[in-house]
Amino acid sequence: MSLSRVKILLTWCNENGIQIDPRIQVRESTNHQELADRTESSRNSSRGRGISVYSLEDFIDCSRSLVRIPKAAILSTRSCFLSQDIISAPYGHGAHLALALALYGEILRGQDSKWFGYLQSLPRETMDTAIFWGVKDVIDFGSCVCSSRGETIPPHSAIGDDAGNVGAACSNTEFPECAPCLQYLDSKRARMWLSCTEAEKELDGQMDEIRQYYVSVVEPTLHAAFGRLRQAEAECNANDVLGGEIPRLDECSNELNSVEPSLPGFCHAYSLVSSRAFLADAYHGLAMVPVADA
Template sequence: MKRKRTSSSTPSHSYKPFSADSISHLLDFCTENGVRIDPGLEIRYSIPEGADDGRPIAVFLREGGEDIPVDTNVVYIPKRAVLSMKSTGLEELQLPSGYEPVPFGVGAQLALALALYLEVVKGPGSRWHAYIQSLPENVVDLPVFWSTEAGDKDDLTRREDAKKACSWLRGTEVEQNNTIGLLKTIDAYYEEVVIPVFNLNVHHLSKASPSLKDFYRAYSLVSSRAFIVDAYHGLSMVPVADAFNHTTDNHVQLEASTPSSMLEILTSTENDRNADTDNDELYYTMTTTSYIPSTTTEVFNTYGAHLSNAQLMAQYGFILDVNEADWVGWDASEIVGEDEYDKVMQIWRLCTAGLLEDAHGDSEVFYMPLNSGGAPDSRRVFSVNSDGRISVQLWCLLAISWVTETQGTLVDEDVVSLVMELLKNTSSDNSSEDTQASRRSIMERAAKLCEDRLGMIGVDGVNAGAELDEVPASMWRTRIAILQVMAEQAMLRSCIEECIYIQMDDC
């Protein structure tokens, strides 16, 4: 599992999902496939004192090494070394009738998981055998598999921990990211695609029999380690790049590189960095995004600067102690009734069409979600952020809903004008009494929305903070689930307080 380890969220469990020879296998693969690592870096096991979190491999500055300047290519990976649907030849196999690999979203993860699984089955016959041997031996411990028997069936502590963690995740953004629906999708893909692929390609797979647990492992590896590298390969497993742990204050990032830039690497570094290369080949590089002083220990990548803890937990199995990218969101259908949904959303699109990302960036009331694109199918569009501020899109939706319910005789254009006028005067001290009353009503709706959500999160009638104090460190799944509940509760309560303050200020 890839993570930035922190004191409150570090898992601790007894089994080691990496083999004792993981690093040697990975370095063997690098030698065989022309993957080059800067001599100033080293890959080694990293297990914090008192914990074995199942992610012992990490990348460090070599002791006694030198500073590394910004914009330095410290790892380069030949394009032929990545494991993708294209490079494995998945699309050349006989596939079930009507099935075509999807290049994006969960479909891409499933297709890459199938490609990886087929390479696992090939054993030493796979070009990626040494790399695969360096990967975790068990299913990566992701929330989607906590309700299954993917782990050790005899590990009663794990089973109790996983069951309890699932109960705490009720109503959270993790549940939204990682619902039972996802597990059903994985299971259906296994039945409808994986098993038929094995049956249709017996001559390629040495009569191997598929296993659901083994496919779970392949999917979990893809979910927790894959990168989108370019338009051709798409989602891919990238050796060495996936050895870097995550933090938001990262040192390196994965980039595509041309042969000319690789020539610069080979001519400007010491002899032991040089190697015969195919000048016609493209490379991917791990490139420094900041100056790395020699006093640095571990070197970090980032899986996304704006990933919330819910997204990190669902996809990678960990959370950060503090994450400013956190948010709690809603689907539009949770806010607007079925009868008026189409009408309200039509007006909402008119209202938000001209909103600029920085229009309310400094507002004490609103925020503009990053990369939301204004699309109403994203929960992040209708959300509360880590500071307890509501998104301007959510405010507009609540305002439209209130206007259409209380002043139903208005035509759409008049509703848009009224809502935009209310938005414009949100922070004005010179608003009319009617405008202030309207704003109070809208903020009442926002507060009620948050209060209702508070009642849906976690375990009914149990105080999350008090429960956390009683949960042992060995039950890390439950601990991070409770921490997520506490974070979402804090955001919602902060928003409620802000709504009450605004209502009082308008009186």
């Protein structure tokens, strides 16, 4: 994460009434930086990096409030621009799915989102959660630099004989630092440890729910919502736009993600929810709370 992204986050916090005690500092996470430096695809970008909160003093009394966050700054199914379209759930997997949709919708809006300053500081990569271990369709292989593109795999690979059927996971012999392939192969190996366990059954069931929710809820909801935004924009700019033409959903893009919904994109949002969200209060329920989730 470049310094400018941290500044954007802090500026956004200030504009939204988030008060941060001067005895702590929000800055780029050292461990994320080291991880990024080990991958070729991350050396020239901010993908894979994140932020952390550091203390500037050896001792801070436990009675001190280090961050004050207005409820209006919380991102939830109640506060997002899709609030009228999402059927929220109070708890459980349904709550995770609903909040992931709320978050994904805001990510797709890019700089038009109220939370852009916060969202642009979040990790770009899908977080390493067990539910996605060995699932190839949630990994973005767009940055894979291997010419084999998954056509070859070491004959004695630790990930099993079925590895040859993996879409874009390669042998890494040509480019040993190919991040997408390393990510997939590592998760495939990790998933093997759960083979034939109750945990594997539970994770498979949840992944099926994610796919079903994406097809039946996420895509229709996002297309309808962005369709309304295009219509409203067309009405407001009818005199300025020739023929009332507004870019279609799949013609737009922004820094954070493609505006065209995708399963990997939704899974990225889901992983952020799984690793950062918590119950804020009775009104918001499960929510993303800026700075507190760093």
